[in-house]
Amino acid sequence: MSDGAATQRSESGDSDRMELTDAEWKQRLTPERYAVLRQKGTEPAWSGELLHVEGSGTFTCGGCGAALFSSDTKFESGSGWPSFTEALAEGTVEEHHDRSFGMVRTEITCARCGGHLGHVFPDGPAPTGQRYCVNSLSIDFEPEPT
Ligand SMILES: [Zn+2]
Numbered sequence: 001m002s003d004g005a006a007t008q009r010s011e012s013g014d015s016d017r018m019e020l021t022d023a024e025w026k027q028r029l030t031p032e033r034y035a036v037l038r039q040k041g042t043e044p045a046w047s048g049e050l051l052h053v054e055g056s057g058t059f060t061c062g063g064c065g066a067a068l069f070s071s072d073t074k075f076e077s078g079s080g081w082p083s084f085t086e087a088l089a090e091g092t093v094e095e096h097h098d099r100s101f102g103m104v105r106t107e108i109t110c111a112r113c114g115g116h117l118g119h120v121f122p123d124g125p126a127p128t129g130q131r132y133c134v135n136s137l138s139i140d141f142e143p144e145p146t
Pocket of ligand 1: 061062063064065066110111113114115
């Protein structure tokens with residue numbers, strides 16, 4: 001009765017979940033990245049290497065490499081963190097209500113590996129009105145080939 005379901009390959013796209021143990025994450029990530037991605041830390045404002053990037057390209061998850069944001073939606077928010085008006089595609093970023101520090105905020109995580117990215121606030125510019133406030137440590141930038 002179990003024939004047919006056995007051919008599970010994970011080549012079929014980016015939606016496959018990536019689940020590692022804590023020890024595996026520690027091995028894979030720098031201590032700075034581990035503290036943000038896996039322990040929901042926040043880097044100091046204005047410290048991020050990806051606050052300003054040249055050219056267009058894609059921002060990918062620092063944990064698993066999933067494509068998360070396009071440079072087309074990046075804007076200067078003045079907050080000191082890389083900010084975007086929307087995720088690259090539906091389902092790439094997950095939102096969670098976060099009541100830590102006495103505030104109600106919406107945490108954003110990578111849908112594939114669960115890595116902490118930052119928060120989303122409803123005070124962004126048009127057209128979405130959203131501000132995805134992302135730790136530079138949580139993401140990498142892949143420039144488009146020119
Ligand atoms: Zn990820």
